[in-house]
Amino acid sequence: MPPSTLRLTSSSPLSTVAGLPPTPPKQLISNQNLSVRGNQENRREDQRHLVNQLQISRRDAAFLFLISLFPSLCQPSHASAFSIGISGPKEWLKEQKRKSSKFLVAPIDASRQSLRSAYLLLMDKESTKDLEEVQKLLKSAARDCVVQERNSFVAFQASTGVEVCTFRLIVKNASSLLEDKNPVKLEAEAMLDDLISSFTSLNSLANETDIQVSSSRQKVADALMDTISSLDKFEQGVKDCLEV
Template sequence: MQGTEARLLSSFSLFSLKIPVDTSPPKRRLPPQLPCKDKNLEQSFRFSRRDAAFLSLISISPLSKSDSALAFGISGPKDWLKGQKKKASKFLLAPIDASRNSLQAAYILLMDSNSAKPDDELGEIQRLLKSAARDCVPEERNSFVSFQAKTGVEVCTFRLVVKNASSLLDDKNPVKLEAEAMLDDLIRSFTSLTVLANEVNIQVASSRQKLAGAVKDTISSLGTFEQGIKDCLEV
């Protein structure tokens, strides 16, 4: 009898124990953070048409001659606007960085001659080059962007960059004229690159090298254009 009672007491004591239970809500698992370098690279690829459209809204009209007199010898409106331009320089240069990243990615693919799927690789290269051109090659625009261009809307991102960066400069200012000339050279470079990418057979080593060389030349033109924009912004 005592053994039975002991067993009952033992069972009762087990059920009467208060086991602490964590009632707090489960913690959400956050995705792993990208390294700083990769995160910046990812953000630079995200320069979209919405950002390009915003460029057309922040353009500042050049001041008149009477207004520019206020900036002589004192800190006037023109000096203040120049300061705002410098602050916005990071945004104005963002599409150039994004295009450079796309071109470099295409160049890396072209330099890798051991691809198992050349057709898929060519499609990816063409996509990267189209993205890098920022709607500045008319033949590569989609129907909606082409329609916008026909209605008078500026769709070429690089042209919008020049317009905004040089908006405080006179029309005959040599820095502005040089930036516009660099823009024309850049668009010609992208146009030639696009034509070559649509015609070349990347399975042929010599053709692959030719396209890689054209990509490298366009990267160089893009760097020259970037310096022209920096000169306009005085940064």
């Protein structure tokens, strides 16, 4: 018998030789490759877009976080919106300052306690504490506002323009929403100058006086009470700035 022959039918675009799966035509393969490459490009583009969205600077992220915490900064109340000359955010900040006033004046109270402790040591004739202990309390009460009493690190900060006087920082914070010419702010700044002058005189007197002598001890005690009085007036000036 003649050998069997393999017939190819021209009616079919695919060949089925020996049971192998049909081979796609070149045009179909080309279209598939273009489709795959297109999908890959789309994925790369999506990835680049996602990376660009995630590349937010820390400053922008911090700003967005701040806005999320304080929405009233961007959305003043309706009552404030209709109040001519009064901004919602400013009134809100004033209220926050009033609420946190006890934390702002806490260093003032701590200084007062140090001064009172020093006064009790001076008035206690049987106390074994010496002048060094009194000077330590006075230096702590001054809160780095007496130039001569600053340590080297604090003095370096001051020379580079960094504010180191705690009392001056308190005034700046309390009066930050007031105009420069506001009489309440000017009064608080004047009280600050008097307080620093009082602390400077007190520390100089304590460093130069022999407190073992009764009369000299009394002079330091009197200067100490004057400083407490200046501190009380300063605290009231700060509270006036805060309207509390």
